[in-house]
Amino acid sequence: MEDFTGGVSETYENKTAPKNYFDIMEKALKRGSMLSCSINITSSAETEAKTPQGLVKGHAYSITGLDTVKYRGQMVQLIRVRNPWGQVEWNGPWSDNSSEWNSIDQAERKRLCQTSLDDGEFWMNFEDFKKYFDKVEICNLTPDALDDESEHRWEVTVHQGSWVRGSTAGGCRNFLDTFWTNPQIRLSLKEGDDDHNECTFVAALMQKNRRKLKKIGADLLTIGYSVYQCPGSDSQLTKDFFKFNASKARSNTYINLREVSQRFKLPPGDYVIIPTTFEPHEEADFCLRVFSETKAHIKEIDGDLSVDIPNPPQPNPPQTETEEEKQFRGLFQQIAGADLEVSPQELQYVLNAVLRRTKNINIKELSIQTCHNIISLLDAGGHGKLGFEEFKVFWNKLKTWIGIFLQYDLDKSGTMSSYELRLALKAAGFQLNNIILQLIVLRYADDSYQIDFDDFLNCLIRLENAFKIFKALDKDNAEAISVTHAEFITLAMNI
Incomplete structure (x- = not known):
């Protein structure tokens, strides 16, 4: 039917x-x-x-x-x-x-x-x-x-989404560490049914294109969903929320059917539907449909794109430098040599020497390209090198980023799970949506969905550079820019 x-x-x-x-x-x-x-x-x-x-x-x-x-x-x-x-x-x-x-x-x-x-x-x-x-x-x-003579009609809302391995394929509630990373669909039920102060709705979760994929050996995945009371914020619900809050409704069972559907009655209010596969790391496109007796609205809680990075502190004049700053200046002069600027090669040498001695960080040799990206981020003069104040700004950023990485490397393995990356990036000042997070995971995570510090560092540098360049071009704060073909190629080469 x-x-x-x-x-x-x-x-x-x-x-x-x-x-x-x-x-x-x-x-x-x-x-x-x-x-x-x-x-x-x-x-x-x-x-x-x-x-x-x-x-x-x-x-x-x-x-x-x-x-x-x-x-x-x-x-x-x-x-x-x-x-x-x-x-x-x-x-x-x-x-x-x-x-x-x-x-x-x-x-x-x-x-x-x-x-x-x-x-x-x-x-x-x-x-x-x-x-x-x-x-x-x-x-x-x-x-x-239906024809126009039907006495009553369902109000229908539809959301198309995806479970992406390493990013939004978190599995069911049994896997609490990753469950919260599944797509989160906000459902707003504004008014009760005609006969009760409750809202009747049917939620149907369908996994798409599985019949077509069966020809190449892909079976139906085991799917289901849970419905939670929304705490009122538009931001994504984190692991702690699901640790301490029970669902208000859920599909009867996880089952390997093309579609799972069920009828519910809940008081008017805002809810979050979490569609999932049973096991984590299983990829598929899905369609979530909600049939309600009164008007309802659904929207993915995906987060706005934003960056909140504090401006670096103004440098102290040499005569008012602290003892620590004087020692740091002396170290810089040893690295930089006579020109008092750090080249990509000199930066590569000192960073690898420092990071190799940092405990609990699993790192490959920083590439020369990474060092070029660092200089591109901070080189205000466009000389392809870092002066003392620029180097000091980066050094402070590096210490902060190391602290964030160690905080979110929960098992102290020296690498960070791609599922924890969203929170780590947010701690570093970057609020990203699912699409960008998926691209980051595809670019930087390994086959076990782990990210080492080298890739984490590269990711942060590219993000900050991208936001900085966009802000510089968006002179009217219109959240949109227009670039020529040549400008786009230039930007792509510099980010």
């Missing part, structure tokens, strides 16, 4: 149906939803087997109506079911020729279109329906699949 209509399906087991089961199905019919029901089989031999009640096992029936009638002083819930064969009908209470209809007013029978034809369509008591049928599937249709 989904393939034909583009709708979202729900599955209910009659034996564990919710208390408002009849109301759910009645509303679904009013919305033009497609409803089917069936009786389970225990073996292939039972397929299309007829029961003593005139029902067929392992067979798809459609549900065409629900109503309530007055019978012997009591209100009775009825359901109308159709066998697509056009024959073979239920023979129990409220079947075509049953005695119950004799106690019903003729006008009421006409309203219910009750006939005694062997046309495959019949009425049942709703309790008998739950007893003899096992499963109901409801396919909720999008507004564009």
